[in-house]
Ligand SMILES: Nc1nc2c(ncn2[C@@H]2O[C@H](COP(=O)(O)OP(=O)(O)OP(=O)(O)O)[C@@H](O)[C@H]2O)c(=O)[nH]1
């Protein structure tokens with residue numbers, strides 16, 4: 001842990017104390033800090049890197065330098081005829097049902113209710129186009145692997161996903177493939193990644209719901225995802241805790 005790193009955080013947080021503790025024979029550093037709302041404890045350097053990333057994101061927002069200046073829902077499409085009239089680059093968000101695709105779009109745009117999210121799987125049923133900074137679209141897609149859905153429902157969703165990724169009229173510039181950090185990569189995730197590779201799509205992998213991992217699960221969970229995708233880099237992300245936003249934004253630019 002570098003002193004520079006610690007002092008940068010100290011400057012940004014109202015109270016920040018450091019304690020040493022021994023746990024299972026391991027010496028650990030406990031950082032305790034308080035912001036206006038709540039007291040939080042972070043135990044490792046990795047935790048602090050994420051805290052810093054979140055603070056940097058909040059600072060950008062509060063200093064009126066938002067990464068996303070405008071975000072507007074344009075339309076939901078299921079076929080080429082339903083696509084938005086104005087052609088602009090598209091960044092597509094895909095992953096299993098309920099993995100948090102809509103929530104990731106909301107966290108990235110810092111808008112709570114832009115993309116509709118729900119704890120009921122199978123919620124998004126069209127390719128929803130959101131115009132960002134009048135410059136490009138974020139596309140929220142329905143999720144695959146909706147185990148409890150009817151055969152007809154799953155078939156309909158699979159067709160929409162296939163249409164979106166094979167149509168000459170959509171052609172996403174980048175694809176964000178979202179994996180559940182806690183569940184890990186599913187057979188469908190791996191299958192879908194090879195489909196994207198065959199389609200020669202530029203794919204970014206993120207592990208959402210990172211907040212659900214306990215500290216001692218992080219290394220194993222992330223390596224497991226990286227290994228499943230042949231060592232491809234995985235961005236640790238939490239739409240709920242706003243972790244990884246800057247890194248994802250940089251990757252999709
Ligand atoms: N703990 C935690 N929960 C999350 C996170 N992101 C999303 N969720 C929750 O996961 C559930 C599904 O989120 P959605 O964003 O609707 O997921 P989706 O992938 O768009 O779902 P479908 O459109 O149904 O495929 C909601 O209850 C969210 O609150 C996260 O980072 N951490």
Ligand SMILES: [Mg+2]
Nearest residue numbers: 101102123124
């Ligand atoms: Mg959704």
